[in-house]
Every structure is written in C-alpha cells, then in structure tokens.
Amino acid sequence: MPQEVGTSSAPAESRPARFLLEVLRGIAQVDFMPSALCGAVFLAALFASGWRYGLYGLLGAAVATATAHALGIDHALVGAGLRGFNGCLIGTGFAVFLGPAHLSTFLLTLFGSSLVVVVTSALAIMLGTWNVPTFTMPFCLVTSVMTVGAPGLEKAWHGAHGLAALPVPASGATALSWQQTWHAFFGNFGQIFFMPQWYVGLMFLVGIALANRLAAAMACLGSVTGLVVAVLLGSPAEGVSQGLMGYNAVLVAMALCGVFVAPSAWSVAYAIGGAGAATVLTSAFDSFVGPFGGHTFTWPFVLTAVLFVAAVPSIPRLRRT
Amino acid sequence: MPQEVGTSSAPAESRPARFLLEVLRGIAQVDFMPSALCGAVFLAALFASGWRYGLYGLLGAAVATATAHALGIDHALVGAGLRGFNGCLIGTGFAVFLGPAHLSTFLLTLFGSSLVVVVTSALAIMLGTWNVPTFTMPFCLVTSVMTVGAPGLEKAWHGAHGLAALPVPASGATALSWQQTWHAFFGNFGQIFFMPQWYVGLMFLVGIALANRLAAAMACLGSVTGLVVAVLLGSPAEGVSQGLMGYNAVLVAMALCGVFVAPSAWSVAYAIGGAGAATVLTSAFDSFVGPFGGHTFTWPFVLTAVLFVAAVPSIPRLRRT
C-alpha cells in the first residue's frame, strides 16, 4: 500500500535480486499492491500490450527505485515499491504520448523518472501534514508538464498526436452494446496504465486478485460504478468502451475501502460515492485540459482521493487503516 | 459566521423543527449569518426569482444538512448551518446552469449536495492548518466540476448554454446609466445566489440587515467598491448592471471586517482593498475559465478571502475575531 511505511526485503536476498523485487513491487504499487508477484503480472500485461511499453514501464520503475537509493531515501519506503510506481507510469506514459521509438523519449524517461523521486518526497512532506499520501500525483505532475510542454519542443514532440482544442459538447452514440460493456469493464483496469485492450485489463485484475482479494473486489465495484455513472449521464460510448471513463473510479474505490480507509459497510458506500464523483471529474478534466493540449491521466483519482482521505478524521462513521 | 464553531439549537425544539432551523441557518450562512430568520428571507428571495430556484436551494441545504448528520459530523457545526450553505448554493447553481426541469438535475443535486459535505470536511481540515475557513470553496469545486464536465455528458447537459470560448478583449459601452448603477448595487447581492434582479438583491440585503447591521453595512461598502472599481477600469456596463462584477467584492468586504477580522478603521481599509482585488480577480477568472467552458462562481471571493484571512497573524494592525 502506498502509505509512508513499508516492509524492507529480507536481508538474505542478493542485492540484484532485492533490487528486482523492489522494482516489481514498484510496478504493483500503481494499484496499491506491495507484491512482487502482482508486479510481475502487471509487467506481463504491459508486454502483452506491446513489448516497448513493457520495457519502458520496467525502465521507469528501475530508474526511480535506483535514484531513490542514490539519494538515500528511507529504505523501508523504497523497499515496498513506494518510490518506483510513479516512475513506472512515467516510463509507460512517455512511451505512449511521446512515441517509444525516439531516442528523445528514452532520455526524457531517464530524466523524468529520476526527477519524480524528488517530486514525490516534496509532496509526501506537504500532504503528510494531513496524513494524506501522494497517490499518483507525482506522476501526474511530471507527465502533464512533459506532454503539455512537448509540442513547443520540436525534438521531443516529432509531430505526435494530442493537439489543443476547445472542448465541445458530447455527440455520437451513448448506448453501449454488450461487447462495449464488458470491454469497458476490463478496459477500466487497463487504462490506469494507458492500455485500452480488454485482455490487458483482465491481466491487471488478475494481478490485483493474486495480491489481495478485497482490493480486487473493490476494483470491480469501482469499475462497475464508473461504467454505470458514465452510461446514466450519457458519456459517448466509444470512450467508455475503451475504459477512459472508469479507470479513475477503479483506483478511488480501492483506495477508499481497504487501502486507506478501514473496510466497513460505510466505507463501501464512501468508495462508491467517491468513484461516482471521480467519474464526473474525469469528464470535467477532459474539458479542462483540452484547450492547452493536456491529458487527464489519473488526476481525477488523485484529487478525489486526497479529499476523501483527508476528510476521514472528521467523519465518525469511518476510520483510517 | 462560517467558522468552525457554532451554537447548537436549544434542546426544547422538536426534531423536525430543529432540522428546519438548521436548514434555514444553512441558507443564511451563504452570507455568513447564523440566523434562521435571515435564512427565511433569503429563501423568500430565491422563490421571488423563481419557485424552482427556491425549491432547489432548499433541497440542497436540506440534503447537505441531513448528510452531515448521517455521517456523524459535529452537531455544533451542523446546527449553526455550517454544513448546509454549500448545499444550498449547489442546488441553486445546478438549477441555473443545468436547467431545473430535468430529472438528471434533480438527481445530480441530491448527489452533489451529499458529496459536498465530504469536500467541506476535507478542506476544513486542510485550511484549518492556518486557521482559515473553507468559505464557499466546497461549492465552487463541486459546481465547477459538474458544469465543466456536463457538456461531455449528454444526459446531464441537454444542450444547455455556456460553451467554451477563448476570451476576447472587452468591447461595448462601459458608461453606466443611473438605472444600471442602482441595479448593479443591488444585483451585487443577488448574484451571490446567481440572481440578477435588483429586487431579489434587495431582499438579500434586507435578510443580512435583520441578522447583523455591521454585516449589512460592509456588504453595501463592498458593493460600492466593486461597482467603482469596475467602472473605473472599464468593465462592460451590461455585466456590471447585472451584478456580475461586484458579488465577490460584497462577500470579501463582509468577511474582512466583522466576520473573520475584528472591526476597526484598519480592517475597513483592509476590506476595501480586498474587495477591489476581488473585482479585478473576477475579470481574470472570467478569462481563465472561458476556454474550458467554466464559470467564475465565487472563486474570486474564496481565493481573496483565503489569502487576506491567512495573512492576518503577520499584520499587527489587524486581528482575527
């Protein structure tokens, strides 16, 4: 769990093996799991989507973990994968949004996934004032800056996609076919790592389930909540079926029942409410970032989770883990 | 006053009567008044503008107050109306910006005005670090997310108004007629609840005066300050006459002399300075939110008041109430 405590690996392991386990845990921590097995399944899912995405995700997690060690960051945190997961997302995100085949993308990934360790330390201190974790905010910050800045930097951009545009009201079909519905259910897991394929999403769900049953159940509940809210409010079916409206709801539901809030009937309701809010926020973020050419990433999850976790001490029906 | 203290109602009242008083106080707290009488006058003003706006304002305040009780939030806070006022604004705001005649607007109001209780708790904890209240920030957040997200959600939007557009330099007449001038003076009170009619604004002013003379005087001073600054800087007359340039100044002036800062000659000057700053910030916010289809709401008031209240401990000429 991406709290600011963790368990260091057993001293019996060799150094490279220990580092590998830390990197795998880093990949798993994207979904809050401090489990190397889960991380290995996640990595397989990335490779299933494209070998370059797998390599970039691994590279980002490894660079961030190594940087954290070099800077002397608390071993327990690094050992639990808590300084690697933002790097993993940066690697994958840079590959997806800047193109994996450019040398510039490779070098920027090295820089970005080192830098994110500093950003994480800063945000951990600031949000720590209210006992709130940083979630994926460090990744969101670094990748937003890179992708928003890139069109002005010819040798980072190479004419990639994602131009700025004023938001326009939704149009097109909003009714989901059965196939689009179950694709959406699984896509909601995959889009956390930017991957739209249903089978990649299924692999991520399997990875979570191997590490923690409750987390997998809450992930499913979050996915259904995001899907139902998106359909009821009339979000265009095309995006919904690719998981673009539900991935934030998945993360929020896990965070608010089990990971950061103690499981209870109240916290299940809290998680559903948060997942619904994150779904509307996803639509709002899509409009907000459009004019300057940004992307929504997991900002809706981060902002929802920060508020809902910060509020817990004022709400007697709930308590923190 | 929307500080994090309040007076619980007398135990002699019946439960429904006590709840009604809490809801009315919630409506009054939009303008910082912990007075059920003031809330009743405000509610009458909303009904005078349109019966649906009255119903939505009442609904929002009632749902938020009931949610706060269900979550077990501190009774003193809820009793003083401090968990109802953001709900009241959300109900009225959703009715104005999403259209009051849709079932979706009704359901979203139920959800939004429950949710805002969580957002308020979180922000109260975070801003409490600096002894700063949350003002209407919870309402601004929830309503901004809903209105910015709505155009991407066909069944919430129904082709409503308020499309995204790049800001353009002001044009059109800036000189106010006498009628526009006094309409603006009263409109500045009504626009706090999104209502442009001068007589609705007058009713709000009467409500404030019934609860607190100083607050009414500062509200008038804020309205005049906003009006003078807008005219001197050349804001288009049409918007000024509807109160769109001065409602933030009204709230800032009340907050900075009497409500959160102890009254004195220095705090009157402080309030005038803050009201002037909030007026320029209103113009800036109009430009800022244009490209993504947002609305200014009371963000300029919130941001100005957070900074001006937070600064007080460093300024020996002023002290907090």
Next chain:
Amino acid sequence: MPQEVGTSSAPAESRPARFLLEVLRGIAQVDFMPSALCGAVFLAALFASGWRYGLYGLLGAAVATATAHALGIDHALVGAGLRGFNGCLIGTGFAVFLGPAHLSTFLLTLFGSSLVVVVTSALAIMLGTWNVPTFTMPFCLVTSVMTVGAPGLEKAWHGAHGLAALPVPASGATALSWQQTWHAFFGNFGQIFFMPQWYVGLMFLVGIALANRLAAAMACLGSVTGLVVAVLLGSPAEGVSQGLMGYNAVLVAMALCGVFVAPSAWSVAYAIGGAGAATVLTSAFDSFVGPFGGHTFTWPFVLTAVLFVAAVPSIPRLRRT
C-alpha cells in the same frame, strides 16, 4: 536571501537613507541578494533598458516596502528587502504588459504593489508550514491576475498585446547561431525582469557577482543548463535567444545551490536537475497560459523551487542552509 530572516540596517542611518537602502535591497532580492549595491546595479540595468522601466521598478519596490512598514510587518524582514522584491517585479511587469504611459498603469501599480504585501504574508504563513519560502509567487499571482483580467477591463488594457490563443506545435528554426547563443546566455538573466537585451542581462549578472560569487557562478550554470536543454529539445531559436527559455533555470540553480540548499557536489547536481526541469516546465507553462491570455512569468521557477526545497529534509544527501 529571501528567507524569513534578515538583518536590519544599522540604527545610525537617517530614516530616508535607511528606507532607500531597504528599497535597493528589495530590488536585489529578486535574485536573492540582500545587497543594496547589487540593487543599485539592477536598477541601473532597468534604466538602461528604458527609463520608465527603471522608474516603475523603483516605484513598486518603494510602495511595497512602505506598505509593509505601515502594516507593521517585522522590521528585520522589511529591512532585508524581503517585502520589496515582489513590488519591484510588479512595477516593471505592469509597465511592460499594460504599457508604461497610461495613468491606469501607474494607479494599478500603486494598488498592486501594496496588495502584494498581504499576499506575501499569507503565502509566507502557508508555505512556512513546510519551511519553504514564497519565492516570487506573490508577484506571479498578482501580475497573472492583472494581465489575465485586463483584456476585460477596457480602461486598464488600452488594446495592448498578448491575446488568448490555443497553443500550436513549435515550428521555425531551432538551430542557434553563435550570436543567438551568447545573446541567450545573457538574456536569461535579463528576462527575470522581462528584459531581452543581452547587455541588460550582463548588468544583472554583474550585480549578482558584486554581492555573491557563488550565486553568480550558479546563475551562469543555470543559464547554460537552460540553454542546453532548450536547444537539445528543439525550442524555437527566436525565443531562446531572447532568454525566454532560460530565466527560470537561472533562478532555480541559484536557489538550489547556495541560497536555500547548502553548497556541495550533490546540491550542484540537484540544481542542474532542477534547472532542467524548470526549462521543460517553461515550455509547458507557455502552452498552459496561452488559451486564457496569460503569461509564464516566473511560475516555472516558483513551482520547481517549492518542490525541490520542500523535498530536502527527505534527502539525506542534501541539507538546507
């Protein structure tokens, strides 16, 4: 150094002389130097760029310093110039972006550079929670609000430049000539005060060197870092040669090695990393502010420096000054 400590002037000086020294220190504190001599050189550089810019910079610093005294702000802070530097930048910035020849610009400068003292006090309290200084954030806030709000205020704007526009991908030459290269190196110092001329930048560098050798060396290193990153990533040569891509890197490099972080080999590397990050963030900010007609100012420096300084306590390789 803009930390919240300072040295008050010796009591032997006459009051006007003491005030003049405080104002000059205020001008110098834009680049972290608590030195009246440095401030005098900076002021000469502003006059070299245009006599009105010099007057406006002096006016802003003087009004802010006087306001701080009137409000009773801590003498040690004001004496070290720490309540004047944001005013200096506001005066110069308003002159550049609203036009120096209008009465409105003069009056708005009086108001803005008084107001910024309140904003600075508020932010000093809030960021003080994490022992982080406010940098030029107060200036960035006030000047952003003014320039974004101005196009909607006909009598503040007078049809000035800087209209809103969606960001477009970079085009045009990215290879720098030798002349553009050394112009960029010096322009990076001048653009901190919005001045593009190489000789004005050189004068600022001389001013820094007179006050502190290490700071001058780090400023040069920051300028080179910004230049190299901008060229490698393919930023259009025209902007680079005017210093528009490197002025944030200069400030970050000074802040992260010597001013707020104790000098060491690690902090030099930290400063280079931060300067590189600030350069990419500069490009991102240019895109972000475009649609609403904003300007980048020193926001990239402020945000980078806040995070990098806040992170220091978690990084055993570094320590604060």
